[in-house]
Amino acid sequence: MQTMSRTDASPRHRYWSNLVSATGFVGSIVVTLFGLLVLTFVIGRMMPVDPVLAIVGDEASQATYDRVYARLGLDQPLYVQFFRFVSDVLRGDFGVALVSGRPVVEDIIRVFPATIELGTISIILGAGLGIPLGVLAAVRRNKLPDYLVRFLSLLAYSTPTFWFGLMGLLLFYAYLGWSGGTGRVEVYYSGLVSPITGFLLIDSILVGEWDVFWSALRNIWLPATVLGLNSMAYIARMTRSFMIDQLGQEYVVTARIKGLSQRQVIWRHAFRNIRVQLVTIVALAYGGLLEGAVLIETVFSWPGFGGYLTSNLMMGDMNAVMACTLLVGVLFIALNILSDILYRVFDPRTRAA
């Protein structure tokens, strides 16, 4: 069928079908994001959180309360508030955040790189360790390495990350002194490097502040490892089950009969076929990390996106919450597109479709 449709399609027809599918694609993104906004707004308004009290304190007089209430636009009907928000967003204005008194966009530009930096190192650790461990467990199924990997990944996956974080701090920071304390750098290096890319490890090298670089490295490895452990556990377990599935397939048996080495069978044949699934798993895990690891950010006082989103949510600051939700939505869509592209690279069948 595929061959038929490809040979029948004229360039003009293909142009139109591409246009229609592109429009559909963009349309679906817009609808998704809009749906996300509506949902966030409704949930935000249903939450029994009062942003005014957060600002004025609970002993403020009614007059002060009313004034701030009106200043935040909360005296307007809900639909007016929503459409005002959407129209501001379309102009690129997400308003001012209660927490910082600064434009939300500025805040996100500040906190998001901290999370990307942490999340990226974590996912490199998580995937870099998780995939080989998963493959090892599958190949040595029901033998000691498999039991070990399964035990460790179960342990890492089921133990709360904040507990690992606190224990890590206790061991590597308080007792051994191998890791820095909390925050992105030791506190007396704060503010020495102005953001260029926002990634402190890179910025400190760019301006030649090596003390800050080493401090940032000392501070990031522990939270990144703790977060990475969690992704590692997940990725290892998924890799193991994908690999077991592939290793039982007939083509693997055929390859073995043909006399290929164990290494070739595993990596050239079986592993090649799970790459597509792995891409999805890793992309989703990465997305989860970028969305913010609130508990780890709290334990390590990491000034990242998760903490920002949560504190705004607690405060009932819908400007910031909606901007963050939108960003998370865009992020997942972007990661989906990225994994679609990687599918095409890894799986020739999808290229033909």
Add this chain to the structure above:
Amino acid sequence: MRNTLLAALTAIALSSTSMAAMAATPADQLVVGLSMSNILTLDPAAIAGRESTAVITNIYDTPVQLDAVERANVNPGLAESWEISEDGTTITLNFRQGATFASGNPVTVEDAIWSWKRILELELVGSATWQSYGFSLENFDDHVRAEGNSIIVTMPQAGDPLLILYMFGKPSAASVIDSATALQHEVDGDKAAAWLTTNTAGSGPFVLRNWTANDTIILDRNDAYWGGPAAMKRVLMRHMPESQTKRLMLERGDLDVGLALSVPDISALSSNGDVEVQSISSSGFYFLAVNMKDGRFANQETRLALRYLIDYQGINDTIMPNYGVLHQRPVSPGVLGSMENPGYTLDVEKAKEHLAAAGYADGFAVKLLSLNEPPFIDIATSVQSTLAQAGIQAEIITGTGNQVYGPMRERTFEMIVGRGGGGQEPHPHSNMQALVINPDNSDDAGLSGLIGWRTSFYNEDLNNLALSALVERDPAAQEQMYEDVQLMYEELVPALQPISAVVDTVVFRSDVEGYQEHYGWTTRYHHIEKSR
């Protein structure tokens, strides 16, 4: 490849060990760990919480400073002296010469008046207190004027001038802003409200260098400070919401001062010789309150029963260490008129008699609101169990600040474990205003800032007695009157029963000298030194 990896790991390990050796804060910088979640603005007219007050105190000056230890003492600030007229209606503040703002502009009485009026104009947090003493935007110019280097204030309504003097030591009510600098950043007549949210223009011992919300606040020393430069070159405040993190960093010496640690962490640190634990009696009370709009609690007998259904001793012995100390009356310990506790104890039999008299011999079901954090939730649990002994079935409903105090502000709650009750000024009226006085009990009055109104507790005679105590000029007579107010309050059986007076506990490294936590949250870093 393997060698490269090994080399890199060794490099990191080496750098780690060499850095570990210098894990101590610099001798000329003070590193403070606190939760910054409630620091939403640095505008003195808009600050509400204790953390923002602590920051503002060190950036802005007030005309006077309230002594951190001797509560009745007032120390000079920007005003080097002051006089209160014989009849108690006029206060004159004489400003010091030579004080300058961080910008270099001289501090003038005009700046002080501009800053004060600005609070009333913006109608933000600080305005409510001034309004309660009769100052309004309309009458301001009639009652406040500059004369040479002095500000002359006449009181718009009868009251105790000392109380007004204390207000001049509160950062949210009397911080002096550099009006020339602020006005350069005014937008659409906003009195620089937008600019001052994230920028500062003060004359205090420190200058804001950088504020990154929920991350860091960096204050640099103001070398031109009128009181002489501070010993610390810089104060670094780091957002640390997690108590155990603060504890670890204090133990390691990476943190000089830790605020608001959890009680288990404070207890663990109190045996550590490298740190010092400082507990001070702060402002406000932990209390159990009911809503008198609810028919059951409008009945005095029911309220009397509740008085005997709280395990005061048990709560204070087991739950409250480092949070609060036993206190059962509505005037803060240590201020004028403060009395011995009346000695209420848990007495279930007595409570049952009063419940029967109220017509609730079999008890009733009630919803008990509490913040979902210690010590509130622990107090609520204790109260729940003692109420049950008299047949009152309390269902504890927990939530965040808004969820718990919201229904109280709207007078829709039934019962609550809360904290509050004034006391940031060392004057009993501060407590009276928050807890006892309720000028108008109608729903329309909307006096949601007053706990008296929130609990719908109203007694005209009590109001009058408290207000006449305020205007009494003879200190001995005034003290007697405040005692009478408390006895009358007790007799009327209020809707709110104090259980403990709030205690603030701070932990700092032993080499930090001169740290004195302030009951009004105005802790000053100017005199802090490190003995190294």
